[in-house]
Amino acid sequence: MPQVVGREVGSTGYGLMGLTWRPQPPSEETSFKAMKTALSKGANFWNGGEFYGPPTHNSLHLLNSYFTKYPEDADKVVLCIKGGLKPGEMALDGGEANVRRSIDECLRVLDGKKTLDIFECARVDPETPVEITVRTIAACIKEGKVKGIGLSECSANTIRRAAKVHEIAVVEVEFSLWATEVLDNGIAKACAENRIPMVAYSPLGRGFLTGQIKSPADLPEGDFRKYSPRFQPDVFDENLKLVKELEKLASKKGCTPGQIAIAWVKAQSGKNGMPVIIPIPGASAEERVLENMVDVELSEGDMAEIDRILKNATVIGGRYPEAHAHILNGDSKEL
Incomplete structure (x- = not known):
């Protein structure tokens, strides 16, 4: 099993974003049931955000309530x-003062109900040398506020620079059959070189790879995916071809396309020079959590078939809207 900050974690983790950051969040009862189920199935690596929801109801507030009810x-x-954004803004600030503010705010909301095992800035601040950000979090580790340092959506160069300052616990990236860029841009290689586990967010392609989204009309009003280039009406059907091919393979194996997608991510872990990879699918319904936690074995033939599917599939559109694209796989100015 993977090791993170000296702790053993399950091969599949759990993403909390959808429990608080959506137009109509699920009830606390529904969220708690999903969280409890994830933990019972071995998904004990949980990933949330200070900005996943409004300042009065984000991941940390939900976690406070959950651990108040289930302190065990x-x-x-x-x-x-994830934190490190300016208060009330989706703006980056990896400077010492704001990183400390963000960590202290996380601890304030958790209110002693849970330790802050890993803190990571949501994106790399291009105006602040990553060394300063990492040194600040490292100081907070010495002060007993945090146990480990994470990086998110950073370049291979950022990983190497950060690792020279302090041990990095995890690097969080988007990685799925729908987003394979880290295999070619040096990020996976840099993680492997430094023995850093890679946390794969959106392993289900923001739900697209589950086959549950058949058209743009299936997305609720206010859903951020409505603004994603890959979900736009003019490219949707072309992108859906990948899912239809996965559905054929899933049908032959007696599983779901989403289970194939997660299994493929896990199959890359520690193989062929890759780092350990921990996918963190998010789900607000207990039945979806149970589906995501089923381990599907992919044979060499299955992997070859998926390789064929990927070679023939053309994913159209960026991972994020153009306004956000410049901070993906980010790097900071030199110290």
């Missing part, structure tokens, strides 16, 4: 929280 679960969970 607090020590079972390895918690990774």
Whole structure:
């Protein structure tokens, strides 16, 4: 099993974003059931965000409530929280003052119900040398506020620079059959070189690879995916061809396309020079959590078939809207 901040974690983790960051979040009862189920199935690496929801109801508030009700679960969970944005803004600030503010705010909301195992800035601040950001979090580790440092959506160069300053616990990236860029841009290689586990967010392609989204009309009003280039009406059907091919393979194996997608991500872990990879699918419904936690074995023939599917599939559109694209796989100015 993977090791993170000295703790053993399950081969599949759990993403909390959808529990608080959507137009109509699920009820606390529904969220708690999903969280409890994830933990019971071995998904004890949880990933949330200070900005996943409004300042009064984000991941941290939900976690406070959950661990108040289930205090016995607090020590079972390895918690990774993204922060580092300016208060009330989707703007980057990796400087010392704001990183400390963000960590202190996370701890304030958790209110002692759970430790902050890993803290990571959500994106790399191009105006602040990553060395300063990492040194600040490292100081907070010495002060007992945090246990480990994470990086998110960073370049291979950022990983190497950060690792020279302090041990990096995890690097969080988007990685799925729908987003394979880290295999070619040096990020996976840099993680492997430094023995850093790679946390794969959106392993289900923001739900697209489950086959549950048949058209743009299936997305609810206010859903951020409505603004994603890959979900736009003019490219949707072309992108759906990949899912239809996965559905054929899933039908032959007696599983779901989403299970194939997660299994493929896990099959890359530690193989052929790759780092350990921990996918963190998010789900708000208990039945979806149970589906995501089923381990599907992919044979050499299955992997060859998926390789064929990927070679023939053309994914159209960027991972994020153009306004956000410049901070993906980011690097900072030199120290």
